């Protein structure tokens with residue numbers, strides 16, 4: 001049982017509250033400046049009794065929240081995105097205050113397993129010269145941006161690990177694709193949940209690796225697992241450390 005303080009009581013904070021309770025963890029407090037019934041700020045009283053804080057707030061708030069949590073010597077899971085240009089400063093805060101921090105832009109465990117499989121498959125297909133590689137992502141019609149952040153991470157991994165590819169192309173092509181280019185297409189429409197697929201294709205067959213997200217519960221479940229992982233630890237960690245820890249146990 002981990003005693004958790006939730007920082008940010010929006011969509012993610014509320015999902016984490018529900019799922020953490022279902023899993024037998026204790027929510028000791030919830031902090032959100034504008035939500036009724038919540039503590040308004042991070043201070044000694046609002047954070048008292050927590051083993052770990054979980055932050056899903058806003059890019060503009062995350063680093064300040066980390067600083068405050070660290071000043072009370074508490075460990076933290078950071079799910080908020082958009083603060084990564086301050087990574088070095090955050091590392092210094094963690095070291096100076098001797099706390100534990102784990103962060104990820106995507107706490108969905110299946111997506112992180114998908115990334116590990118992509119890395120491994122690139123190593124295999126580097127030795128199989130008949131196979132070309134391509135990728136696509138699909139999302140519902142409400143999604144505001146493309147390509148998705150996950151698609152960018154997927155293509156970065158492929159470019160880093162595939163000998164034949166050194167450039168991702170996200171736009172529509174009005175010419176043949178060059179052999180060194182990896183085409184990553186984006187499709188939008190309907191209610192399609194986040195879907196990412198990589199294909200290794202030869203004249204004779206296709207090998208495909210696909211991830212389909214079903215609900216935001218997966219992000220919350222991953223963040224709760226991260227809270228259990230970081231409890232009692234000191235240092236700066238990311239989702240890869242959690243994945244390695246879980247895979248080791250299999």
Ligand SMILES: NC(=O)c1ccc[n+]([C@@H]2O[C@H](COP(=O)([O-])OP(=O)(O)OC[C@H]3O[C@@H](n4cnc5c(N)ncnc54)[C@H](OP(=O)(O)O)[C@@H]3O)[C@@H](O)[C@H]2O)c1
Pocket residue numbers: 007008009010011012013031032033034035056057058059061065078079080081082104105106107108219
């Ligand atoms: N890592 C992952 O797996 C993952 C998954 C999903 C989302 N995210 C990220 O997590 C963040 C939150 O997502 P969401 O969907 O839960 O957003 P959301 O529904 O907008 O919730 C964020 C909540 O945090 C509150 N907040 C803002 N500043 C705060 C502060 N300083 N202290 C405490 N609470 C504060 C907001 O209040 P106001 O509305 O009044 O500003 C809002 O209630 C975003 O950065 C999103 O990109 C990450």
